[in-house]
Amino acid sequence: MPSGRGGDISRKRFLAGAGVAAAGLAVAAGPALRPDRAAAGETAAGASPATGERRGLTHRGVCYELTDGETPHTGWSATRMRADMKAIKEKLHANAVSVYGDGVDRLKATASEAAERGLKVWLQPRLADRPHKEILDHLAETGEHAERLRRQGVDVHLSVGCEFYLFVPGIVPGADAVERVRNLQEGNFDPEKMQRRLDSFIERAARTGRSVFRGPLTYGAAQDDTVDWDQFDVVSVDYYAYHRRRADYVKELKTYLRWGKPVAIAECGTCTFKGAPQQGGMGWDVVDYEKDPPEIKKGLVRSEREQASYLSDVLDIFEEMGLHAAMVFNFVSPDAPHRPVRRYDLDMASYALVKPIWKTPTKPTAGWHWEPKEAFHAAATHFARAATR
Known part of the structure; x- marks a missing residue:
């Protein structure tokens, strides 16, 4: 997942990684969740109050991004999307996919293809840096399609968006997500005003979603966001935490269970270098875009393992806790190719399960392809094993 900061970064390149960037910046957003009630009869994280048995995840899947791409050959295409959905179902052994991005037509097409493949669908529109009305209209039109799928019998969730303080103008100062991240990092914002504006837009988005969709509604929150989850049916969090002990993951994640609602890990994963898990949601920030072509910063060692x-490890924890869903971030980042020369291997800064292989050193041709990483095989093994339990 190529991304970074600075005035010379392309907007598309940044937005490809901004969703995980916020996970590392969320501490600026204010206090943790405001749980106001405990889950009735909860005896253990994810355990049945009656029997104490572990339920396991219901939805196991991967995030699939819809993007314009850096080049004509790395943007969304119906042909590639159909092949990818086939691989997600048959090779990754996922039973769900989180379809996210902008462009209502391609959101519809991708969600419909996933449903035809028998995948459970999580649909999340992400229209960034546009007037509020346009963002909400984009959500409503996407939600109408989610409702059509639901009426056809598809298991579908609608997420009203992701980490709004990054993508929606007026919550944090900044003309675009690049400037907003910079202002968050440098403390150039009023936390109380930001929270009020965030609460207001989340409420508007929730109302918009409810007006068109009758199925389960949620919102993709950053890990430490303050959200009133009473507005939603599912608590969803983009989770990139790193702990040395499994017990610390459980302790942290149980915070979300206290709302008494299903908990979904809307995003999880790490990049492809040694020490990446410790970087959490900022693992992508290891590319020097001041150089042409961009280079991976010195000292990093590629590690698919x-x-x-x-x-x-984290998928096992989510299973043991009996969370509702877990979506690995993400399937493929077409503009972050794997290259044999380490300093140009942009796939090291990617969270993707597969590595793009370009046929040319600089610009991809129509014939580029992807190959599975060790993480793909690890997820596939986990999903297949869990499905048989």
Whole structure:
């Protein structure tokens, strides 16, 4: 997932990684969740009050981004999308997919293809840096399609958006997500005003979603966001935490269970280098975009094994806690190719389960392809094993 900061970064390149950037910045957003009630009869994280048995995840899947791409060959295409959905179902052994991005037509097409493949669908529109009305209209039109799928018998959730303080103008100062991240990092914002504006827009988005969709509604929150979850049916969090002990993951995640609602991990994962899990949601920030072509910063060592190991560990924890869903971030980042020369191997800064292989050194041709990483195989093994339990 290529991303970064600075005036010379393309907007598309930044937005490809901004969703996880916020996970590392969320501490600026204010206090943690405001749980106001305990889950009735809760005896253990994810356990049945009656029997204490572990339920396991209901939805196991991967995030699939819809993007314009840096080049004509790396943007969304119906042909590639259909092949990817087939691989997600048959090779990754997922039973769900989180379809996110902008462009109502491609959101509809991708969600419909996933449903036809027998996948459970999580649909999340992300229209960024546009007037509030346009963002809400985009949500409403996407939600109408989610409702049509629901009426056809598809298991579908609608997320009204993701980490609004990054993507929606007027919550945090800044003309775009790049400037908003910079202002968050440098403390150039009023936390109380930000929270009021965030609460207001989340409420408007929730009302918009409810007006068109009758199924389960949620919102993709950053890990430490303050959200009134009474507005939603599912508590969803983008979770990129790193702990040395499994017990610390459980302790942290139980905070979300206190709302008495299903808990979904809307995003999880790590990048492809040693030490990436410790970087959490900022793992992507290891590319020097001041150089042409961009380079991976010195001292990093590629490690597919570490990415796979972290993912296996957190998926096991989510299963043991009986959370509702877990979506691995993400399937493919077409503009972050794997290259044999380490300093140009942008896939190291990617959370993706597969690595794009370009046929040319600089610009991809129409014939680029992806190959599975160790993390893909780790997730596939986990999903297949869990499905048989």
